[in-house]
Amino acid sequence: MDMDKLVSLCKRRGFIFPSSEIYGGINGFWDYGPLGVELKRNIKEAWWRDNVQMRDDMVGLDCSIIMHPKVWEASGHVGGFSDPMVDCRECKGRFRADQMTALVFTDRSGPQGATNPRPLVFSAIGEREDVERENAKAIEKFKKANAAQADCDPDVIRLDNLAITDELYALVPCPSCKARGTLTRPRSFNLMFETNIGALEDASSKAYLRPETAQGIFANFKNVVDTGRVKTPFGIGQIGKSFRNEINPRNFIFRSREFEQMEIEFFCHPEESAKWYQYWRDQRFQWYVRHGLRSDRLRLREHDANELAFYSTGTADIEYSFPFGVSELEGIANRGSYDLTQHQKFSGKDLSYFDEERWERDKAGLGLTSFKEYVKKREGEPQPGYPYQYIPHVIEPSAGADRATLAFLCEAYNEDEVGGEVRNVLKFHPRLAPxxxxxxxxxxxxxxxxxxxxxxxxxxxxxxxxxxxxxxxxxxxxxxxxxxxxxxxxxxxxxxxxxxxxxxxxxxxxxxxxxxxxxxxxxxxxxxxxxxxxxxxxxxxxxxxxx
Missing domain, CATH: 3.40.50.800 (Anticodon-binding domain)
Structure with a gap:
């Protein structure tokens, strides 16, 4: 499918417009038109109905976009939510170094195939599939022009590799203007949008637009447990806007600076987290299939060990074959007890869960009458109240409403012939049709x-x-x-x-x-x-x- 045709149809038929278009637009922001707002609303309503409304083990939440800054300190976003960024001094372009690769070919065109120490370098930037496709084209072109090198494969280096020598780094061309020696070394760039609360603009008034909806759920965990009559395993669902100051927003609404998330934080006993991780991974994959995405255009990719966050025991991406390559549609992660533990540490509030039903069922067999006795007997152990009192483990299915909208648009787009005439048709699942x-x-x-x-x-x-x-x-x-x-x-x-x-x-x-x-x-x-x-x-x- 031609992505340009889809973007053109979305503009012409009122699905999606560039934001502030009469002023020349603003990169990374999009407006949903009359049809687009209905499509996206239907996707969100289908998600909410299936994952919250129709389940006895789920409740909903709607948290504020601006939260106490300590929330983001506890979550690690203030200190670690950043991407490595490089600038081009020539064209003023900015790029994510972890999404840039350079192909290094050793030039053996000298006498008797002598090695020229000056390598021939090509650079590419984008999602994984984009880069692989561009690299393949460059390799093919290079080998055609250098017959002696036909059997040689280039070295592939990522620009966020700090071990690259200055001599080699200076040869890497800018992926935009192609100038060499113009790229700065990578530096950390925090993705959170800063703002100020109140009339004063100083350190005490600093706040952030949330970069994800999840932390509001963790911060309200105790409120929901105390008021919602919930018991583990249970989940909290939320749909809402998030903001990330992306270095390179691209691929239409796939990667933008303002976006909408559909997230679940599912809280369970630590001994059951592996089971629930598998459950939600499979459930979320099938949800997309039921709503019209072909299973042969979807794939469930488990992260390798070196891709996992240090606190995660399992993460899988549901990926879709977009016109620009196979890219993430939704992530499902087993986050362990990390988030609640962090917020308990930074807030000083007890965020453990007490399984009263299990205790009442077991206490007679333990020969005890009160939970305090049980804890006292296990004094000195890391978790004296376990398995009745514990920090729940969390399974997080996190989907992007905008990415889902784009996937359903791509899947629906068809050109066919009726009565000798070619027609464009969007074959949405009826539940999602605007x-x-x-x-x-x-x-x-x-x-x-x-x-x-x-x-x-x-x-x-x-x-x-x-x-x-x-x-x-x-x-x-x-x-x-x-x-x-x-x-x-x-x-x-x-x-x-x-x-x-x-x-x-x-x-x-x-x-x-x-x-x-x-x-x-x-x-x-x-x-x-x-x-x-x-x-x-x-x-x-x-x-x-x-x-």
Whole structure:
């Protein structure tokens, strides 16, 4: 799929616009248009319904974007939430050093294949798949131009490797302007946006826009336990905006500076964390499949040991094959007790969990009457209250609403031919489609517009629907195909005689008749997974009305 075509369609049809476009735009920020805001809202609502509303072991939360600065000290974001950055002195470009690689070819073009100490270097930057693709092209080009080197593979170095010599580093070209010797050495760049609270702008008023939603959940763990009548295992779900001052925002809405997260923090007994990690890893993968992403375009990649955070015993990425390469859609991590332990340490508040039911069940067998006796008997042990009192382990499925939106757009985009005419169509899962049905009068006379509007108003009480009476019916179908509307409903001449309307399916262009009185129920059945009936009319028949 051509990414440029998708971006163009998103702009033309009102899915996504560059932010502040009339002022030239602002890099890394995007606005969702009338169709885009509905699509993204449907994705978030589907996530919330499946992961919070329909589960007895989940509750919701909505935390503030600005929190006490100590939250970010405890989480490690103030001291460690940074990327290595390099600047180009020539073009003023800024790049993440950990996403830049250089290919070093040794030039053996001298007499008798003598080695020239001056290497030939190529650089690339981007997501892993981007870099691999660019490197492969460069290697192929180099070998074609240097037959003697056809069997030689280059050394691949990452620019955040501090062991690179100054001599070699000076040869690495800027990935943007290609100038050599213009890149600065990597330096740490904190990704959090700073702000100030109140009228004074000094160290005491410094605060941050949150770089993730998770920490608000950890900070409210005790509040939820005390008020929500929850018991482990249980989870807290949250959807909200986060902000990261990305060095290189790119790939449309995939990597931006303002984005929306859909996160779960699932709290469980330490002995059960491995089981729940596997559970959530598989559940989240299947959620994307159920909502229309093909399983052969998804992959579940377990992190290698050298990729894991020091506190994690397991992390997996759900990756999707975007047009720009296979990249992360969602991460699922077993975070252990790290986060709650850190916040307990920095806040001075007890964030342990006491399993009262388990204690009441076991105390008689232990020959004890109070939990204090149990703790006293185990005095001196690292966790004297274990296994009844403990810091829960956390499983974190963390998804990006914007990345999910992009993945569903990529999956839905199709070009096919109907009646000899190429059409663009977005084949969204009906649950996610921005508009559920469009209503058309075939012509603007004979009372058809009035009947069509009555149907539209009836449906509007239940679903997002669209009314269109302008233009040839075939063109109106095409407009809704591009918007991803799964069903069209047309009031035509037959409606006036037998009170039935024509239903049209977006994906197959199949058409069939439905009684006026059953329109709302028919739409409901289709949206809830009912099958499309056999056609009363060939798909090509609509083309006769297209002009």
């Amino acid at each position: 508009i559920k049905a469009a209503v058309f009068p075939l012509v603007r006379k004979d009372g058809m517009p009035e009947k069509a509007e009555a149907i539209y108003r009836d449906l509007q009480r239940h679903y997002p629907v669209f009314f269109d009476e302008k233009g040839a019916i075939g063109r109106r179908y095409r407009r809704q195909d591009e918007a991803g509307t799964p069903f069209g409903i047309t009031v035509d001449g037959q409606t006036l005689t037998d009170d039935t309307v024509t239903f049209r399916d977006r994906d197959s262009c199949r058409q069939w008749r439905v009684p006026l009185a059953g329109v709302v129920q028919a739409v409901r059945d289709l949206l809830e997974g009912g099958s499309v009936p056999a056609a009363d009319r060939p798909a090509a028949a609509e083309e006769s009305d297209a002009t």
